[in-house]
Amino acid sequence: MHPAIPHLIELQRVDHQIAVFRSELESFPKRIREADTKLTGARGEVASAKEALAQVASERRKFEFEAQEWKDRVRKYRDQSSAVKTNDAYRALQHEIANAEAEIAKAEDRQLEVMMKAEDAERRLKLADSRLKEADQSLAAEKKTMEAQAAEIKKKLEAAAAEREKIIAPVPEDLRDLYTRIAKRRGGTAMAQVRDEQCRGCGLRVLPHIVQELRSETSEEVYRCESCGLILYTLEPVPYAKPADGSANAASPASTN
Numbered sequence: 475m476h477p478a479i480p481h482l483i484e485l486q487r488v489d490h491q492i493a494v495f496r497s498e499l500e501s502f503p504k505r506i507r508e509a510d511t512k513l514t515g516a517r518g519e520v521a522s523a524k525e526a527l528a529q530v531a532s533e534r535r536k537f538e539f540e541a542q543e544w545k546d547r548v549r550k551y552r553d554q555s556s557a558v559k560t561n562d563a564y565r566a567l568q569h570e571i572a573n574a575e576a577e578i579a580k581a582e583d584r585q586l587e588v589m590m591k592a593e594d595a596e597r598r599l600k601l602a603d604s605r606l607k608e609a610d611q612s613l614a615a616e617k618k619t620m621e622a623q624a625a626e627i628k629k630k631l632e633a634a635a636a637e638r639e640k641i642i643a644p645v646p647e648d649l650r651d652l653y654t655r656i657a658k659r660r661g662g663t664a665m666a667q668v669r670d671e672q673c674r675g676c677g678l679r680v681l682p683h684i685v686q687e688l689r690s691e692t693s694e695e696v697y698r699c700e701s702c703g704l705i706l707y708t709l710e711p712v713p714y715a716k717p718a719d720g721s722a723n724a725a726s727p728a729s730t731n
């Protein structure tokens with residue numbers, strides 16, 4: 475394995491971190507917009523409660539006006555009835571008065587109904603107002619949390635970028651270019667681990683002699699997967715000393731040092 479490969483593995487690790495931080499940062503404006511839409515509902519509820527209240531008030535004025543009109547008529551009929559000459563005319567006026575009084579009673583009943591509706595509408599508006607206030611406060615808190623999160627991620631991103639500079643420093647120019655080219659084409663990934671003689675980038679079998687080369691500490695070659703083009707590496711430098719039970723802590727009985 476080329477001596478720069480361990481640096482490239484580290485570079486890949488930090489580049490993946492940077493990509494995650496970047497996409498998290500990019501998600502904040504959308505998250506803030508989404509949080510804002512919670513207010514839209516609460517604002518709409520307040521507006522419709524206000525509208526309902528205005529509607530009720532106008533109904534109330536209408537019935538008040540009607541009752542007043544009928545009352546005026548009753549007064550007029552009473553004035554007239556003191557001046558009428560015939561019983562028939564008097565009876566006709568009494569009939570009109572009774573009719574007008576029935577209309578007054580009806581209009582007053584309606585006013586009562588409307589007043590009850592007004593109380594409901596006022597309650598509804600009060601509730602909508604307090605819900606809007608709550609939503610406003612919780613949104614402000616949510617935004618504050620998000621801003622703090624974004625600041626935290628920005629800090630991590632800066633640290634990762636600084637770390638990247640250090641990691642990439644010893645990597646030769648041509649390998650940097652190769653890494654960058656592949657990463658750009660392959661969605662930010664340039665490296666693929668070889669495990670069980672398979673490229674973990676695409677699953678293609680890697681030829682045994684290449685696996686041997688990757689494990690060799692003296693090899694200066696850079697190998698790329700024939701199928702996906704990623705730079706291959708292995709984390710299994712000594713294939714023969716693997717403990718049979720797979721435990722890393724087990725002492726090797728075959729060791730003769």
Ligand SMILES: [Zn+2]
Nearest residue numbers: 673676699702
């Ligand atoms: Zn591959």
